[in-house]
Amino acid sequence: MASDAAADNDETSRRAKYLIDGRRVMVSDLLEAGLIQPGAALRFARNRIGTTHCATVTDKGRIRLEPDGEEFRSPSRAAMVAAGMRAVDGWRAWTVVGQDRLLDAVRQELLDRTMVGVPRQHEHATRQHVHDRLRQARRRAEDADPELLSVRELLALWGATDRGDQVGQIEADLANHGLVTSPSFRAVTLDAVITLTTPPDDAAGSETAEAPDDGHVQVAENDEGDDDLNVRLTVGNLSPLCGVESVGPNSTLAEAITKLSLNDFSQLAVLSGPRNVRGAVTWRSIALALQQKPDASVADAINPRVEVVSYDRDLFETLPALQQRDFVFVLDETKAIKGIVTTADVAHRYGEMATPFFQVGELDQTLRWILTRAFDIGEVRSVCGKHVTSFERLTMGDYQRVLENKEMWQTLGWPLDRSAFIARLEEIRSIRNKVMHFHSDPVPEDAVDKLRNFTNLLRHYRDLA
CATH class of the missing domain: 3.10.580.10 (CBS-domain)
Incomplete structure (x- = not known):
């Protein structure tokens, strides 16, 4: 019995990893969890025009359309092709015959089972909080009382302060709970107010449902487990x-x-x-x-x-x-006409983006210049590793390794506290990574100040070198 319980815990932890990794649930996950069976029949009824499309689930979790046999990983793609529509939320379109419930409801059961099985003191308690909040938002959306919050507040649910590396996970979690944001949280400012809602009902069954040319509402088309590549800077x-x-x-x-x-x-x-x-x-x-x-x-x-x-x-x-x-x-x-963008706005935004970029560039070159005059390449390689064949190959992490070395720090002769200097350099390295990834959100002002102050300090000791 104990071994069975351990196996159940292992299975729960493994399934929880789906959510923790922040990817979209797929039909194959439902199969693996035993919530649907290979060969399960699916039905997409378009009552307004009296048409029904049929499909079956393959043993690999694909949706096979009838009668032509074309297969798709994505429920949305399968529904779009079957109905000849440009945008369909397939999870809310396909009904599992025999269970008489939507694929979306089966997906929700998987999410609920996974979260219930994770202990509350588990290291992934944040994921439980997100799950609970999104379940609540889904209920409110279905009750025609959608939750309103700012983009900044939305990101905070995941502990994020900007639309950086966690965007894919956020979009996956929203999609898994059948939610979209209106307007798109990617395409507006951090303080813009958005609505957590479900895709329009007609996207699931209307003969006229098509993808809006302007993309005003995010319809969950990309449900194949792959994150969208979206690095655009939008007017919003x-x-x-x-x-x-x-x-x-x-x-x-x-x-x-x-x-x-x-x-x-x-x-x-x-x-x-x-x-x-x-x-x-x-x-x-x-x-x-x-x-x-x-x-x-x-x-x-x-x-x-x-x-x-x-x-x-x-x-x-x-x-x-x-x-x-x-x-x-x-x-x-x-x-509705709700905003204006001027050339001054564009100049200001590009200034916000360019300033830290150039500061990082100057900081990088100044650190390299200082090290080339204080050490030979052999000394640097002994600390950083064989990958450093020249000073031009040094990375921000290499600078940190050199300056963390007590003997090399003493060689510089700087009347500074090494621990405090290295701690700030570690912060700079994190800021540099964000800057070089070109996220749509501007670097926070305090980060710009840290870059500026650090650069000014390096300039001072560069001039003394």
């Missing part, structure tokens, strides 16, 4: 989507001028409603209107040639419009 990453200052087409120029002055703006949106942009007024268009007509109104100063883009549009694709017009208005997931 620069705009908080909290609304734009505007005037109506019948407003007075006095109102427009007052709002421009109070907010130190260069332009205002002219709106007839949240989704109806008539154009923009700028200082230039106002001056031209008044030159031609002293009693001009906003209607006389409207520049109708404005660019409107979705929040998740690739920023690089928008740069030509920004260069030509100096600004673009931004649509949120409901296609």
